[in-house]
Amino acid sequence: MRGATGCLALLVFLLCLLSSPPDLLAKPLKLQGPLQLPSPLAVMPLQDPAKVELGRALFFDRRLSGDGTVSCAVCHIPDEAFADGQKISSAYPTNKHWRHTPSLLNAGYLDVFFWDGRSRSLEAQAQGPIHSSFEMNLNPRYLVAKLREISAYQQLFEKAWGGGVTLERIVASLAAFERILLVSDSPFDRYLRGDQTALSSEAKQGLEIFFGSRGNCVQCHSGRLLSDQKFYNLGVAELPELISDPQHRATRNFFLAELGLEPMDRDPGYYAVTRRDEDMGAFRTPPLRQVAETAPYMHNGSLASLTEVIEFFDRGGGDDPNKSPLLKPLGLSSTEKQALEAFLQSLSGSYPLVRAPRPPGF
Ligand code: HEC
Numbered sequence: 001m002r003g004a005t006g007c008l009a010l011l012v013f014l015l016c017l018l019s020s021p022p023d024l025l026a027k028p029l030k031l032q033g034p035l036q037l038p039s040p041l042a043v044m045p046l047q048d049p050a051k052v053e054l055g056r057a058l059f060f061d062r063r064l065s066g067d068g069t070v071s072c073a074v075c076h077i078p079d080e081a082f083a084d085g086q087k088i089s090s091a092y093p094t095n096k097h098w099r100h101t102p103s104l105l106n107a108g109y110l111d112v113f114f115w116d117g118r119s120r121s122l123e124a125q126a127q128g129p130i131h132s133s134f135e136m137n138l139n140p141r142y143l144v145a146k147l148r149e150i151s152a153y154q155q156l157f158e159k160a161w162g163g164g165v166t167l168e169r170i171v172a173s174l175a176a177f178e179r180i181l182l183v184s185d186s187p188f189d190r191y192l193r194g195d196q197t198a199l200s201s202e203a204k205q206g207l208e209i210f211f212g213s214r215g216n217c218v219q220c221h222s223g224r225l226l227s228d229q230k231f232y233n234l235g236v237a238e239l240p241e242l243i244s245d246p247q248h249r250a251t252r253n254f255f256l257a258e259l260g261l262e263p264m265d266r267d268p269g270y271y272a273v274t275r276r277d278e279d280m281g282a283f284r285t286p287p288l289r290q291v292a293e294t295a296p297y298m299h300n301g302s303l304a305s306l307t308e309v310i311e312f313f314d315r316g317g318g319d320d321p322n323k324s325p326l327l328k329p330l331g332l333s334s335t336e337k338q339a340l341e342a343f344l345q346s347l348s349g350s351y352p353l354v355r356a357p358r359p360p361g362f
């Protein structure tokens with residue numbers, strides 16, 4: 001009964017999304033002066049409610065992990081913008097992670113996944129955490145065998161796919177669920193749709209800095225998600241605890257060895273994917289919608305607040321021989337820094353309030 005109510009609530013939500021997606025159906029944007037503002041988000045192809053409902057059940061189900069304690073939602077917490085508020089992600093019990101958990105909001109629009117871009121689709125990505133020794137630590141073939149014995153899942157798969165449990169269907173259902181996690185109706189979106197009053201004058205000044213020559217953040221934070229999905233070394237410092245902690249070292253060295261790389265005292269970022277020296281320490285430009293809710297920041301969570309991030313860019317980034325030449329000291333005044341922060345705050349809108357369904361019983 002409770003399952004049915006959850007199902008109904010989700011359907012109602014999906015219908016609402018369809019009937020009033022304000023920033024999704026917005027008209028094309030006219031350029032405001034010389035600034036290259038992005039256009040609003042495109043329409044996301046409609047997701048099949050049965051697949052979304054199955055994906056939601058899987059997303060919250062701790063039986064997707066080896067010891068039954070870790071679900072996707074343990075690290076991508078719905079009430080924390082689908083991030084987790086920690087510097088370094090939590091991990092499979094007794095192990096430690098080595099990177100910061102990104103938000104899943106708008107992830108359906110990405111073409112390149114993970115801080116180092118090693119995955120190219122939501123479907124391919126979802127297999128990663130299930131078998132990762134430091135995330136969910138479960139053999140995916142064993143997961144399929146387990147779910148095949150759960151009659152409630154048999155029904156959910158039948159309804160969504162007209163057939164039984166397979167790994168392809170598991171990851172495709174998770175992806176369908178993730179594709180409804182969209183941010184809508186932020187003050188910035190309303191401004192892009194032509195509502196001049198949506199941004200305070202401070203946020204408008206911040207917008208000019210972001211998209212204009214003062215800050216030139218748009219060199220990398222461009223497009224609808226405010227990310228070019230390319231990779232740059234900003235000189236973000238390693239966390240001392242990652243370098244010295246043996247469990248973190250074990251995770252990092254295991255990750256590298258799996259890719260055929262020698263142990264290193266740093267996170268190589270995109271280098272692990274391309275093996276080109278110029279990509280050492282480069283990470284994907286993160287999307288910035290809802291960014292005010294996903295502190296701390298960067299691939300290792302080393303910057304605690306937006307204020308710290310702005311100070312970092314104002315200094316021209318960190319210290320690394322491979323640092324991107326696009327970063328230069330900006331010399332922003334304290335008023336300009338506050339304006340930039342007010343603009344970043346204006347990128348937050350609403351997103352689906354997703355609740356865990358009752359786990360389908362055996
Ligand atoms: C133990 C914590 C943990 C669990 C459990 C977990 N994730 Fe993640 N997730 C992370 C971390 C950390 C990253 C970034 C890793 C990296 O870039 O190397 C990530 C990255 C992602 C990304 C890429 C986002 C982006 O911006 O590129 C997606 C999508 C994602 N996870 C979905 C899932 C799904 C679906 C599940 C469940 C099957 C899941 N995660 C389980 C911690 C976790």
Ligand code: HEC
Nearest residue numbers: 215217220232236283284285286297298299309313324326
């Ligand atoms: C050269 C490209 C580039 C420029 C220019 C740039 N950024 Fe970034 N930004 C990045 C990359 C890459 C990261 C992630 C770096 C990492 O994790 O090591 C990042 C991270 C961030 C983050 C943290 C997001 C998160 O989820 O962790 C914020 C906020 C941000 N940038 C805002 C800005 C602002 C504001 C400006 C202009 C003052 C700016 N950026 C200029 C590439 C850039």
